[in-house]
Amino acid sequence: MSSDASASSDETIDPGSDTGTPPGEGGRSGQVVEGVDETAAELARSGQERGTLRDVADSLGISSAVALRALRGAEEIKPLMASKVRETAERLHFPLEELSDEADHRGVVAVLVNTMRNTWISDLVRAIRIELAATGRSAVVVPTRRRIPEYPVAADTDAIESLVDLGVDGFLMISDLADMDTVLEATAGRPFVGIGCSKSFIGRFDTVRIDDEVGQGLLVDHLVGLGHREIAHIGGVGAEVARERSEAFRAAMERHGLGESARIEPGDFTEQVGQTAGSMLLRGSKVPTAVTCANDVTAVGLLSAAREAGISVPEELAVAGYGNTSLASSGVSQLTSVDPNSSRLGALAAQFLVERVSGLETPARDVAVAPSIVVRRSSSAGPRPESTKRKRISVD
Incomplete structure (x- = not known):
């Protein structure tokens, strides 16, 4: 903790x-x-x-x-x-x-996360801390994912119950946690706000989400504008958010009349799975010219798969991530990515929670924050003409 x-x-x-x-x-x-x-x-x-x-x-x-x-x-x-x-x-x-005085300490808010490996979380936490500081509150970041034989992925409700016993003011959840019914029961009625979570939670508690329809639309619009038609997506597995993001990709492709060529390769939010899914996409005779990914970590895995396959980025394959994390902006990856406006997401969610802690009683609120696209080298080229493409060897 x-x-x-x-x-x-x-x-x-x-x-x-x-x-x-x-x-x-x-x-x-x-x-x-x-x-x-x-x-x-x-x-x-x-x-x-x-x-x-x-x-x-x-x-x-x-x-x-x-x-x-x-x-x-x-x-x-x-x-x-x-x-x-x-x-x-x-x-x-x-x-x-x-607003509180600088020396006034009113309480602690717990930020529940599935993993500490995603750098997008640190962007959100920073925004949360700044907003909470105005009210004299601080934050603790708590990983709540545990693995037990009966359930491959489960929430650590013991940790959540301990936080309740310690007297935290409320909870902020980043992305979707497993076993949500159990998680909410463990919070013992404390104020609860979801950030970057699935639309399936709308109405259950306050939610501040990324408008993934806009985000995936921006990526597909960008790639189609470069001339790409064979565009694939890695995602749809591991969380409801991933499924919603893949559906948004398919809808964006259909809007351009490319629904039949939209290919979704199952993948979650991890680099290892991104690399495996990328290897599947890049084998055979029908290789996409561009791929969007569920997040930046997955996209880094895809870049590794492309390198191993001898496929140059962006000359032969355009790659785009999601989250605009430090991974995307690094000199090595230079990854085009959707910027979810993390500062807005974190600040708004923190404010919602403070209002609930202060006694606000209204129906659960939902806000979809519009993202933007940051174009970098990984998608700076359109598809090669057929005459210049290297021949692929089919792998059965």
Whole structure:
């Protein structure tokens, strides 16, 4: 069980910049107002009544740490900046009533995860920590996956019950956990919010999801725009989210009239399975020219399979991941990936939980956060002309 500290350790303050004059000041204050208005409009479109600390900071072009210190009245923040931040917070309906003093510690929130290996989780946890810090709360990240002979994958409900006994305020779940009925029973009615989870949980508790229909659509649109028609997907196994993501891929292919050529190779979210599934896709006479994957880890496995098969990326095979993690941006992989807007996901989920802890009683809420696509080298080329493709040897 690992403990996370406050947001200030992640975001340092530059006394010569963010703590001084707000962006656009000095005859150009309209730039700041425009940013706030755009954020307010975006919140309204998504049906959100309240902005997060991240929304306040992004609207002004400052860090969340500076925004928090300004709202707390820190001495190093100039009055003009403090006033602008508070005005923005009020404009975006940020819950100022939940704001705590820096030394005020109100409680702990448990973040439940299936694995610690996925770097996407660290992106989410960072956003969660920053938002919770504004309310004087901290977070503990708890792996809840255990293996026992009777059940290949099961949730560690003993750990969850121990957290309840320790008095945690509530739970944030990243992705889908196994045995959800048992998990919810183990939480003993504590507030519970799902992040990046399946649509199947809508209505059971608050959910903040990635809009996978948009995400897979962005990938397929990008690849089709490069001329690819034989596009495959690795995923659909291991969690309901994987199945939904593969269905979104197929729907995007059908939208382009390519439903018959859409191939889904079963795979989960692990590198090993991604490599195995990739090897299956790349053998035989009918090899796709592009492949999308359930996440970045799977895509890295596919890159390994391509390298072993002697297939160059992107010249002979375009590859795309999902999550825009550090794996995707590394100089080795340079992987095109869908950016799920982890900062938004984590901040919004944390706010939802704090509201529940504070006594909010409304029907379960659901928000699908729109992702974007980050194009890198792995999908920077269209399919080769038939005359230049190397011949494949069929493997029976």
